[in-house]
Amino acid sequence: MGPRFYLQILPLSALGALGTAVGLRTGALGEEPASTAAALAIGLGCFFAGRAFRSHPGWMALFISGLSLAAGSLLARTDLEHGLAPAIAAAVVLLVAAVIGRAMRAPWSALYTPLWLGAWLLIFVLIGVWLAGGAEEWAVPLALITCLTFSGLSVAWFARLPAEATPAAAMDLYLLGFNLFLTFGILQAGLA
Numbered sequence: 001m002g003p004r005f006y007l008q009i010l011p012l013s014a015l016g017a018l019g020t021a022v023g024l025r026t027g028a029l030g031e032e033p034a035s036t037a038a039a040l041a042i043g044l045g046c047f048f049a050g051r052a053f054r055s056h057p058g059w060m061a062l063f064i065s066g067l068s069l070a071a072g073s074l075l076a077r078t079d080l081e082h083g084l085a086p087a088i089a090a091a092v093v094l095l096v097a098a099v100i101g102r103a104m105r106a107p108w109s110a111l112y113t114p115l116w117l118g119a120w121l122l123i124f125v126l127i128g129v130w131l132a133g134g135a136e137e138w139a140v141p142l143a144l145i146t147c148l149t150f151s152g153l154s155v156a157w158f159a160r161l162p163a164e165a166t167p168a169a170a171m172d173l174y175l176l177g178f179n180l181f182l183t184f185g186i187l188q189a190g191l192a
Contacts, residue, residue, distance in 0.1 A: 001102065002163040008057055012170030013177065015061060016068040017087070020178060023072020036077060043070030047171075054168035064171055071178060079189075086184035090177050093151050101158025108159035115153040119179070122146045140190035147183040150176060 027039070046066035053059045101108055126146060129138055154176045161169060 001098075001161060002165075004164050005161070005169075008167060009165055009170045009173060012057065012060055012064055012167060013173040016064045016170070016174030017177065019065050019068030020072035020075070020181075023069040023074075024076045025072075027073030027076030036074065039070045039073045043067050043074065046070065050168065050171045055166045057167045060167035060170055064174055067171070068174065068178075075182070083185075083188075086181050086188055089184040090180035093180050094154055094173070094177055097151060097154035098158045101155040101161070105159040108156045111152065112156035112160050115149060115156050118149050119146075119153050122149055123179075136190070139186055143183045143186035143190060147180065147187060150179045150183060154180070 043066070046063040050060060050063035050067065053063070122142070122145065126142055129142065157172060157176060
């Protein structure tokens with residue numbers, strides 16, 4: 001990982017983590033449907049804008065801030081765990097994934113696409129289970145499978161990360177961390 005990772009990608013991702021924390025603190029203040037819809041629209045708008053304007057760090061900072069504030073705000077409206085333990089667990093997984101991914105690039109790079117597809121499939125399954133009433137007996141096994149999938153995806157992502165990545169890598173790193181944070185929170189709630 002080149003200097004851009006440490007000077008641009010990592011700080012932008014940290015900005016996302018900070019935005020999520022602020023969103024978690026302030027998100028439950030306005031729980032009416034209009035504010036939920038606004039947070040969802042802002043989050044999706046920032047996500048897609050970040051995909052369209054991938055190479056400008058200033059815009060990426062704005063898009064990651066909006067996405068993370070919206071994500072934290074929406075997460076605050078749920079009864080999921082979102083404390084310090086899931087955040088630390090997600091950070092540790094990302095650190096270990098960086099070490100493994102950079103050390104073993106060839107085998108992990110090939111696994112990126114299958115893990116990415118599996119991660120999206122699991123996200124849709126989790127959303128479906130949650131919308132269907134959130135069968136509690138499925139929460140822990142699905143969260144564990146999702147956590148393992150996102151951990152593997154993180155390793156594969158770091159394995160494929162070019163030496164001089166574009167600012168879009170910051171949004172990818174933030175989303176990996178956020179999904180790990182979310183699944184560790186589900187695991188913590190389910191095992192408590």
